[in-house]
Amino acid sequence: MWRRTYLLLLLLRVYFALSPSYLHPDEVFQGPEVIAGELFGYNNVRTWEWTVAKPIRSVFPLWPVYGLPMALLKAVWARDGDGLVSPSAIYYTTRIVMFVLSFVLEDWAIHELVHSPRKRTEALTLVASSYVTWTYQTHTFSNSVETLLVLWCLVLMQRIAYTNNPEPDEKGLTPEPISRRSYITSSLALGFLVVFGLFNRITFPAFLLIPGMQLLPHLWNRPLALVALVTSAFFWIFVAIATDTAFYTGPAATTSFRALFEYLHTAPVITPINNFLYNMKASNLKAHGLHPHYQHILINLPQLLGPALLLLIPSPPRISDFDIDRMLNNPRLTAAITGSVILSVIPHQEPRFLLPCIPLILTCTSMPESRIWRQRFWVTWAIFNGAMSILMGVYHQGGVVSTQLAIPDIIRSSLSDTQNIAKTVEVHWWKTYPPSLYMLGPPISNPITNDTITISTDPLLGANKTNLFDSLTTNLPACEDKDDLLSRIANAIAGAQYPTEVLLVAPLSAWRFEPGQTIPPVSNFSFSFPAPSVKGTAPRNALQLTHLNNYRKHINLDDMDFGDDGFMPTLTRVVGRRGLGVWRVERECADDQMSMHSEPDGKDG
Incomplete structure (x- = not known):
């Protein structure tokens, strides 16, 4: 029954991935628009983020996410040898890519993060049936990419932590610690993902603050893992800055490696710093709209989660078992809480900024023990997500x-x-x-x-x-x-x-x-x-x-x-x-x- 339900939800995810709704201009102008213009030479718009004296948008995360699929499309489907591809093919290819990334990486991460088979099934069903997964996660948002990066950073942190303190499963069985080669590989991958996430969105570290602090003792006890992580991070920081510098400087920086190194020495383009300094000025944020600090918690989260928020409220028998230490030991919950709180300090707040919180929260919920209340929840959940998916996934600026x-x-x-x-x-x-x-x-x-x-x-x-x-x-x-x-x-x-x-x-x-x-x-x-x-x-x-x-x-x-x-x-x-x-x-x-x-x-x- 569960497999048939999951397959149906997967088909719905495909349908909404291919429905051309338009949730926000940023899903176009912060990614596919720029890369399509670079690869195909079509007219394109570069918004102020790309044209100011100190640009705040990085192209480093855009090339693997959008540039690689477009380049493959250009090589396979170019018309008459002129290198041109139908714009509709480009658009739907990027949407299919986002669907595949969501289906493979998001669901795989949940499978690794949730150890209990019963809890895992509930978590996968909730995430796979959320309109956020059907719509936002299949659109070309930097927030959608950020969601996948947060999840996989938590997966890698968990793998590294298992080398010292393997967590028993629900039957009390302790898994074998991973090998030295495996935790070094995980550390190298973690260093890359952290840099990738930072250049993708500067809000990314907010979700990993507490889990990262909890990982430090494990890294201290595994110095090879710490060295691998730091080495990987510095290497990819250099690659990211070099990529952005070459992009924004133009042909002058790409004539030779020597020219590029000269620009990196004299005028490097470090987009995360530019982005951070820009968002620190309230006058800049005022141009995008200012919101009360409670906007995320009281308005945006309920808009994204709907009735699932009620699952976070413990029932009376579970209130007495509430343990703050156990909550802090749940990296998914702490990542969602710290991310929401830190982002609430920033006065410009949009629902999509909280996308990484949605799968994190949905994997931490507990279903009602009463069968009647479980049925009522699923009916309410289906109505909420059905209505929101039709509105946001089909008709919104469709x-x-x-x-x-x-x-x-x-x-x-x-x-x-x-x-x-x-x-x-x-x-x-x-x-x-x-x-x-x-x-x-x-x-x-x-x-x-x-x-x-x-x-x-x-x-x-x-x-x-x-x-x-x-x-x-x-x-x-x-x-x-x-x-x-x-x-x-x-x-x-x-x-x-x-x-x-x-x-x-x-x-x-x-x-x-x-x-x-x-x-x-x-x-x-x-x-x-x-x-x-x-x-x-x-x-x-x-x-x-x-x-x-x-x-x-x-x-x-x-x-x-x-x-x-x-x-x-x-x-x-x-x-x-x-x-x-x-x-x-x-x-x-x-x-x-x-x-x-x-x-x-x-x-x-």
Whole structure:
């Protein structure tokens, strides 16, 4: 029964790994975006973390996690020998890699850390059925990698500690101590993982503080293990700093080893120090959002664990057996507690920062002894994780990736339908997370003229409708320029400016309509967008929004406005009109015959 359940949960993990939901921009721009740009030469965005004078993001952990799979993909699946690979293949390859890492390394670590067969089965079932495992752990977050590193550091610490004090199992049997060769190998691996974790995220040491202190006596009694760990750590620190220095310095540092050593001596790039100094300034964190210190404990952990938090509360018979020493001797629990407490001191707190705590806590819980309460827990647990996995794993910003991958085909189709000879296409993204540029792939050509098209991506985020209108009309051809195809080609030959194709990508729920107005059908959500009136300026032409594409599995939680719209109208709009649409934007000229279904009101969406 348990094996069949585990297999079903594994299939669910595969399904959500391949569902293109979008949980946070960091899952793209802190990893795959940069590496895909380096390997394939596609357009890519390097956010401020990569471009500041003292960069805070390391590429050292990115090459083995994302660079190696992409390089293998490039070698195996390059099209026509040009070295190019479909962006969709790159995206889904990285998601499959994260699934495999989660399935193999996370479950394997739990199998080693939990010694009791019964407890192990419960722990594996809890972790494998958590929506955090299905969604966050299969996305390309540095936090997901950090989770695996924390677990395996605890595994290696346990192996090293077993050389002196093997822990008896539940039957009282003591395992044989591992050999000298094995504990030295574990120490070498631990040194690498500690450095890898530190360059991946500077929060990583917070989870290993107490387990690391508890390991010190074992290392002191095993000097060869201590020497191996320190030697390994220093070696990999050098490799990490050299990798980052070469990446950020550019060709000047990669011409020869001598040039690289000169830069390492005069201007090394040490990203963890830069990251630490950046996060020590409250003014810097304020730009990302400040949270109360109780955010992690009272809000984020319940959001991630749900009813599993109740399993941490001991029942009356077990309260009398509560032993603080036994709790401290549980490295998984101490790692979760110290990590949560230390991260709670930092005023910027997001749920994903606590991802390493989730498997650690779930392996320390105890099921209710009553069969009825166990059944009630599993029902509640299934409902909670089912609802959260559908929301976060399928619908949360779920149309951004699929739409961005389809944008080249949408552009070609739109230009062909309108016989537009544009060389430039502007794609404005409104009320969505910013899309990844590498997903646009190689350059495309205009189907009319066969000229190469420049695609400009403009993430407007939560701009109001006035700013949206201004952005859409900046380079939009005027009404008098909308001539027939022959006139436009003649103007282009004469040296006149090519027209610009303007597209808008936005959630269907972003458009609010006045009561009594007919809402356009989702299948053809075309309408007129009136120009906002500005006092003292001449009236402007409205815009015609012609619906081109729609991806229904998309919900924008940031568009919920219960205070102004009310509870049910908000749910009706955000959930009922779920989906991400693409529109062709044109000026509404006097001679246009396009049908207009309705006009959105002037309220900012």
